[in-house]
Amino acid sequence: MLWEQHCCLPLLPTARVADLARYPLGSYLSVNVGYSGETKADSLALLRLFREQAAADPRFRLVDRVSDIGAPEVISLAFDLEDSAPLDGDLDNVALFYELGVRSLLPTYNHANAAGCGCLDTVDTGLTAYGKDLVRKLNEVGMFVDGSHCSRRTGLDLATHTAAPMIYSHSNFAALWAHPRNITADQARACAATGGVIGINGVGIFLGENAPEARAERLAAMADHIRYGVDLVGIDHIGIGSDYSFDGDQFNAEIHENPAAFSADYTAWGPLQWTPPEDLLGETPGIPSLDDLLTDRGFTPTERAALFSGNFTRVATQVWR
Numbered sequence: 001m002l003w004e005q006h007c008c009l010p011l012l013p014t015a016r017v018a019d020l021a022r023y024p025l026g027s028y029l030s031v032n033v034g035y036s037g038e039t040k041a042d043s044l045a046l047l048r049l050f051r052e053q054a055a056a057d058p059r060f061r062l063v064d065r066v067s068d069i070g071a072p073e074v075i076s077l078a079f080d081l082e083d084s085a086p087l088d089g090d091l092d093n094v095a096l097f098y099e100l101g102v103r104s105l106l107p108t109y110n111h112a113n114a115a116g117c118g119c120l121d122t123v124d125t126g127l128t129a130y131g132k133d134l135v136r137k138l139n140e141v142g143m144f145v146d147g148s149h150c151s152r153r154t155g156l157d158l159a160t161h162t163a164a165p166m167i168y169s170h171s172n173f174a175a176l177w178a179h180p181r182n183i184t185a186d187q188a189r190a191c192a193a194t195g196g197v198i199g200i201n202g203v204g205i206f207l208g209e210n211a212p213e214a215r216a217e218r219l220a221a222m223a224d225h226i227r228y229g230v231d232l233v234g235i236d237h238i239g240i241g242s243d244y245s246f247d248g249d250q251f252n253a254e255i256h257e258n259p260a261a262f263s264a265d266y267t268a269w270g271p272l273q274w275t276p277p278e279d280l281l282g283e284t285p286g287i288p289s290l291d292d293l294l295t296d297r298g299f300t301p302t303e304r305a306a307l308f309s310g311n312f313t314r315v316a317t318q319v320w321r
């Protein structure tokens, strides 16, 4: 089973939930429904659209609780927010989004907002008072506190202030590839100390393998980040959040249309490349599966099951209501 802690449909009325069936039956997917550019109304409209499509398609099940996940005949779906902007400044909206299936929220997408600093900010003052209130509300409602896209200090502050395990839904390691979106060893240790999990992503610019043809190299780099992470914080604290974008052309266009949310750190290597589910799961001729690459790096079947799904299942059992 695969627990995919973050993937992205286009945030547009043309998005097709059916595309998520490129992941195998039995998977769990957390699907993005908004980031710094979305309002509450925008994210509610996307949730309505995605939930209606999923409810009408027997291949999908909308998740309410952890025990809904893992049935072999369906793909289980919940949602995540990449920024606190869609809360419209009202923390009572955390519970509203939870009711609609949002199970993870990261306070700050790349640049400072009311909650804290982002990973592309040059001045890093960490979590704000509002951000601390947000963490308390996420704990109370039972939604993951997610440090991805946040600044180093904001990530460390999340670990200090959360009363439940925190996650990095889709973050790689700066020790292997120096990029501001990647996290430091102290961030990783602080996350693990809460009991949390770090999902490794398959985005080329965060792995140092962004050439369009370097698909096998991207996957091997993911395996290297997993190996490094396990050596750093232990087998219980690493998972997968590939960040696969189902419309990469649309997202690459958005980066250029919305320069305030991004920077040269996103554009210096050409259009972003991702790791599709087919590459991840060994369905692409000529590319070994991630499972094979992890076997090569010394992981046992039990350890690979923890990495592919067991660790995120554990923290969801601890955090969700």
Ligand SMILES: [Zn+2]
Pocket: 082, 149, 170, 243
């Ligand atoms: Zn992201």
